[in-house]
Amino acid sequence: MSEVRELDVVVIGAGPAGEVCAGRLAQNGLEVALVEQDLVGGECSFYACMPSKGLLRPAQALAEARRVPGAAQAAAGELDVRAALERRDEIIHDRDDSAQLPWLEDRGIELVRGHGALAGAREVRVGEALLRARRAVVLAPGTRAALPPIPGLAEAGPWTNREATTAEAIPGSLLVLGGGVVGVEMAQAYASLGARVTLIEALGRLIAAEEDFAAEEVREGLEGLGVEVVLGAKASAVERADSPERRGTVTLELQDGRSFTADEILVAVGRRALTDSLGVEALGLEPGKPIAVDDTMRVPGHEWLYVVGDANGRVLLTHMGKYQARLAADHILGREVSLRADGRLSPRVIFTEPQVAAVGYTLAGAREAGLNVRALDRPVGANAGGSFVGHGAPGSVRLVVDVDRGVPVGATFTGVEVAESLHAATVAIIGEVPLERLAHAVPCFPTRSEVWLGLLESDEEQRRRPEVSGSRVE
Amino acid sequence: MSEVRELDVVVIGAGPAGEVCAGRLAQNGLEVALVEQDLVGGECSFYACMPSKGLLRPAQALAEARRVPGAAQAAAGELDVRAALERRDEIIHDRDDSAQLPWLEDRGIELVRGHGALAGAREVRVGEALLRARRAVVLAPGTRAALPPIPGLAEAGPWTNREATTAEAIPGSLLVLGGGVVGVEMAQAYASLGARVTLIEALGRLIAAEEDFAAEEVREGLEGLGVEVVLGAKASAVERADSPERRGTVTLELQDGRSFTADEILVAVGRRALTDSLGVEALGLEPGKPIAVDDTMRVPGHEWLYVVGDANGRVLLTHMGKYQARLAADHILGREVSLRADGRLSPRVIFTEPQVAAVGYTLAGAREAGLNVRALDRPVGANAGGSFVGHGAPGSVRLVVDVDRGVPVGATFTGVEVAESLHAATVAIIGEVPLERLAHAVPCFPTRSEVWLGLLESDEEQRRRPEVSGSRVE
Numbered sequence: 001m002s003e004v005r006e007l008d009v010v011v012i013g014a015g016p017a018g019e020v021c022a023g024r025l026a027q028n029g030l031e032v033a034l035v036e037q038d039l040v041g042g043e044c045s046f047y048a049c050m051p052s053k054g055l056l057r058p059a060q061a062l063a064e065a066r067r068v069p070g071a072a073q074a075a076a077g078e079l080d081v082r083a084a085l086e087r088r089d090e091i092i093h094d095r096d097d098s099a100q101l102p103w104l105e106d107r108g109i110e111l112v113r114g115h116g117a118l119a120g121a122r123e124v125r126v127g128e129a130l131l132r133a134r135r136a137v138v139l140a141p142g143t144r145a146a147l148p149p150i151p152g153l154a155e156a157g158p159w160t161n162r163e164a165t166t167a168e169a170i171p172g173s174l175l176v177l178g179g180g181v182v183g184v185e186m187a188q189a190y191a192s193l194g195a196r197v198t199l200i201e202a203l204g205r206l207i208a209a210e211e212d213f214a215a216e217e218v219r220e221g222l223e224g225l226g227v228e229v230v231l232g233a234k235a236s237a238v239e240r241a242d243s244p245e246r247r248g249t250v251t252l253e254l255q256d257g258r259s260f261t262a263d264e265i266l267v268a269v270g271r272r273a274l275t276d277s278l279g280v281e282a283l284g285l286e287p288g289k290p291i292a293v294d295d296t297m298r299v300p301g302h303e304w305l306y307v308v309g310d311a312n313g314r315v316l317l318t319h320m321g322k323y324q325a326r327l328a329a330d331h332i333l334g335r336e337v338s339l340r341a342d343g344r345l346s347p348r349v350i351f352t353e354p355q356v357a358a359v360g361y362t363l364a365g366a367r368e369a370g371l372n373v374r375a376l377d378r379p380v381g382a383n384a385g386g387s388f389v390g391h392g393a394p395g396s397v398r399l400v401v402d403v404d405r406g407v408p409v410g411a412t413f414t415g416v417e418v419a420e421s422l423h424a425a426t427v428a429i430i431g432e433v434p435l436e437r438l439a440h441a442v443p444c445f446p447t448r449s450e451v452w453l454g455l456l457e458s459d460e461e462q463r464r465r466p467e468v469s470g471s472r473v474e
Numbered sequence: 475m476s477e478v479r480e481l482d483v484v485v486i487g488a489g490p491a492g493e494v495c496a497g498r499l500a501q502n503g504l505e506v507a508l509v510e511q512d513l514v515g516g517e518c519s520f521y522a523c524m525p526s527k528g529l530l531r532p533a534q535a536l537a538e539a540r541r542v543p544g545a546a547q548a549a550a551g552e553l554d555v556r557a558a559l560e561r562r563d564e565i566i567h568d569r570d571d572s573a574q575l576p577w578l579e580d581r582g583i584e585l586v587r588g589h590g591a592l593a594g595a596r597e598v599r600v601g602e603a604l605l606r607a608r609r610a611v612v613l614a615p616g617t618r619a620a621l622p623p624i625p626g627l628a629e630a631g632p633w634t635n636r637e638a639t640t641a642e643a644i645p646g647s648l649l650v651l652g653g654g655v656v657g658v659e660m661a662q663a664y665a666s667l668g669a670r671v672t673l674i675e676a677l678g679r680l681i682a683a684e685e686d687f688a689a690e691e692v693r694e695g696l697e698g699l700g701v702e703v704v705l706g707a708k709a710s711a712v713e714r715a716d717s718p719e720r721r722g723t724v725t726l727e728l729q730d731g732r733s734f735t736a737d738e739i740l741v742a743v744g745r746r747a748l749t750d751s752l753g754v755e756a757l758g759l760e761p762g763k764p765i766a767v768d769d770t771m772r773v774p775g776h777e778w779l780y781v782v783g784d785a786n787g788r789v790l791l792t793h794m795g796k797y798q799a800r801l802a803a804d805h806i807l808g809r810e811v812s813l814r815a816d817g818r819l820s821p822r823v824i825f826t827e828p829q830v831a832a833v834g835y836t837l838a839g840a841r842e843a844g845l846n847v848r849a850l851d852r853p854v855g856a857n858a859g860g861s862f863v864g865h866g867a868p869g870s871v872r873l874v875v876d877v878d879r880g881v882p883v884g885a886t887f888t889g890v891e892v893a894e895s896l897h898a899a900t901v902a903i904i905g906e907v908p909l910e911r912l913a914h915a916v917p918c919f920p921t922r923s924e925v926w927l928g929l930l931e932s933d934e935e936q937r938r939r940p941e942v943s944g945s946r947v948e
Contacts (some may be wrong), residue, residue: 016919027935049920050858057862058544065539065549070532070558074551075539084544091861319919322927326913340914349918357918384524387565388531389891417863417891423915423923424897430915431907439800440814441897441904444823444831445490445793446523449897453796461501 003129007031009332010124010131011138012116012278015042017309017321018140019103024329026107033131034109035116035124040097043142043161044318047092051165052185054088056351059192063353064416067391081170081193092166118279122304125279136304136332139291140325141278143271143310148177148235156240156250159266161186170195171263175252177235178268179206181350184218186266188352191225198228198260200252205231207356209344211363211412213396214356218414220394221353233258238265273311289313295339297328306332320346340430345410347426354395354414357422360429361400361410372403373410374462378454380415384446390416399425399455406434421449435459477603481505483806484598484605485612486590486752489516491783491795492614493577498803500581504609508583509590509600514571517616517635518792521566525639526659528562530825533666537827538890541865555644555667566640592753596778599753610778610806613752613765614799617745617784622651622709630714630724633740635660644668645737649726651709652742653680655824658692660740662826665699672702672734674726679705681830683818685837685886687870688830692888694868695827707732712739747785763787769813771802780806794820814904819884821900828869828888831896834903835874835884846877847884848936852928854889858920864890873899873929880908895923909933 179201242248290313395415653675716722764787869889
């Protein structure tokens with residue numbers, strides 16, 4: 001006999017998207033159950049964004065101190081790997097989610113531990129319990145690392161993001177398969193913590209969704225740290241010298257005959273939606289695939305079913321999952337919603353050194369989309385602000401401008417600590433602030449934000465005198 | 475017999491405002507002379523913004539490394555004061571302005587060394603030469619430190635910003651008279667470089683133009699560094715124990731009978747416009763006072779005369795002087811101009827620790843101006859981003875919202891390295907982006923910019939349910 005409970009909304013998956021959705025609904029007076037089979041806080045908090053930044057930050061903070069004479073002399077010691085790993089453990093609360101629970105309690109959200117699956121329209125089964133939703137069911141199951149079908153790979157017991165972000169020690173050497181965001185961040189982190197790292201990418205460049213110059217600068221940054229970056233390399237086989245348990249060395253063979261051996265191999269070649277055991281096949285949806293949703297995050301044909309976060313396949317970024325969660329909650333609450341940021345145009349940051357912070361179109365992306373655009377390019381720190389922060393380190397800014405509308409539609413910043421600089425571009429793009437108005441948004445002296453002056457001046461010159469290609473005045 | 479030269483525009487003063495104005499005019503095809511009696515680059519480059527940030531940065535970069543476990547252990551050495559001062563000297567090019575000259579040459583600007591003064595309508599005399607401007611004369615003479623009429627102060631040979639930013643060694647102890655921007659920055663810098671610092675301010679709080687909480691946090695920051703902060707203290711007399719040349723100790727007496735003694739005293743109680751010897755009295759203007767201008771930076775009644783930068787008294791900030799310079803140049807070029815950022819509403823950053831970055835109204839300022847506003851308040855780093863940057867350090871964000879128009883009209887950020895976070899607020903305010911639209915400008919996880927989520931959620935809650943005062947969800 002199963003216990004049957006009725007509530008307003010059932011949310012499956014307590015990662016950031018599920019939590020934010022449940023929180024917003026509950027704060028607006030709805031009765032909400034949040035179902036989680038693993039850790040409340042999700043992949044992001046324990047195995048992805050948070051621990052990865054924890055592993056990356058020590059070397060970057062140290063590098064910045066060493067760029068500043070006076071501080072550099074005080075920062076000549078060795079990075080303490082043990083302390084860095086302990087801080088990482090603190091950031092992930094030693095993989096204990098109890099610190100997350102008061103947030104749910106404060107909002108009156110009922111946490112249901114266990115595996116949730118659809119049991120019919122508006123119904124979710126969790127073990128013995130049947131949760132019946134008066135209004136909606138929200139799926140926020142997330143993704144896990146995809147394993148490509150390379151012979152021997154699965155048998156070699158490879159690392160995914162989970163092992164890479166929670167490792168108890170730094171291996172002597174590491175192969176990283178994949179030069180996307182996870183691959184470049186983990187290559188950077190492990191190299192900075194002392195591993196010999198080889199990064200293998202099938203395409204001819206890293207971080208394929210970003211501007212060419214960003215990919216190039218990240219490659220140079222990694223190589224400067226001693227990472228061997230192998231591009232255009234297709235893996236053909238993987239073999240571990242001993243059993244996965246004994247952790248013998250791993251050898252990766254390429255189709256071109258080259259091979260690389262290391263203590264561990266990290267697979268970072270994409271994600272797989274965790275939609276396999278949610279009972280979605282009864283709705284005619286394909287398990288194990290992202291579930292398509294409309295711009296309210298609702299599954300077409302199932303007005304009671306929403307999917308937010310990675311599992312809808314729109315954009316695999318925590319902050320965008322949270323944004324989708326707010327939209328879905330608002331829609332469930334009967335409010336009007338409009339999706340204004342989505343997919344590859346979403347704001348995004350890669351925390352390598354240089355960091356890559358981007359929003360909206362790349363130049364190539366805008367052209368493919370048929371927009372009439374021009375690029376405004378400047379070095380990121382060639383101004384007074386660059387004398388103090390990130391001094392001497394490389395970095396660039398590109399603003400992509402819609403010439404017809406006179407508004408920015410894309411921006412990419414690379415360099416030391418540019419993550420917080422992105423939001424100004426995001427506000428300008430989402431706010432559709434014309435460049436002529438942006439010229440009155442004065443950046444402070446001496447900050448690196450003054451790069452906007454040069455960008456806008458280039459724009460002005462290109463508009464007034466198309467033959468002039470820009471100047472260096474800032 | 476004086477040499478007479480005719481050009482389009484004569485600019486007096488080659489600080490940032492004068493340089494930018496001359497540069498913009500020259501790049502648009504005008505023949506421009508730039509007159510400078512001291513260093514090209516001005517007070518800002520050699521005696522103010524640049525060297526002060528040079529003195530502040532080492533301790534701040536080091537403090538940040540020490541907040542990051544793993545890096546902290548590597549950064550346990552002592553700040554190298556000599557190296558910091560040498561870097562400061564590098565930043566100010568050992569007070570040699572030759573590095574500034576190629577910028578002028580590239581633009582075909584004629585640099586005229588010497589003291590320039592008005593000799594009639596559209597005429598400037600520099601020594602033997604008479605420069606006749608076809609279009610306009612632009613005054614950009616700047617300011618110098620004001621000396622208050624405290625008995626004995628002038629005789630004691632006090633430091634102004636000039637000596638404080640260029641000192642060859644750190645005195646054992648320093649009195650700082652004035653708790654405005656220069657006072658708090660120099661108190662912070664000298665304390666961080668090893669001086670015993672006492673800061674004396676006549677008002678009951680520091681940085682009087684900023685939000686109360688910012689003043690309070692800066693005071694706590696200074697006191698945490700060992701600075702003695704004395705508020706509500708009126709100076710009555712100053713005496714140096716020996717001659718100014720011999721640099722005996724200086725004693726400052728307060729009206730309440732207390733007295734403080736130190737090796738040096740820095741006077742930072744305001745600025746005086748350098749308009750005394752420009753020949754402005756012939757135009758009916760008062761020498762030594764700021765020269766009022768209209769919103770095109772033109773002096774009313776003298777259509778050929780513009781004043782940009784500190785000397786027009788509107789706002790004493792390099793970036794605003796440069797903004798005014800762009801407007802004035804555009805007006806001279808016959809373009810339509812509109813002033814959209816001005817005075818106390820201008821963006822501004824104080825580079826203490828915590829930094830204070832603000833734009834537009836403070837809450838009190840907005841209310842005084844008669845706006846119907848509410849404040850949205852959040853801690854700056856109480857989100858995921860705060861786990862990595864400025865971890866554990868204090869800081870706050872206040873957004874001041876015009877309730878009637880639904881747009882932000884003021885923002886203040888305090889905390890570690892918030893200078894670059896300001897521009898997003900500046901774009902939102904100048905772009906008049908409604909809060910409802912800002913909710914779609916998604917800040918990236920995990921950056922401290924996610925503080926915007928909490929601000930906007932508070933706003934939403936206050937709009938929907940006026941009795942709820944906000945939550946901590948981000």
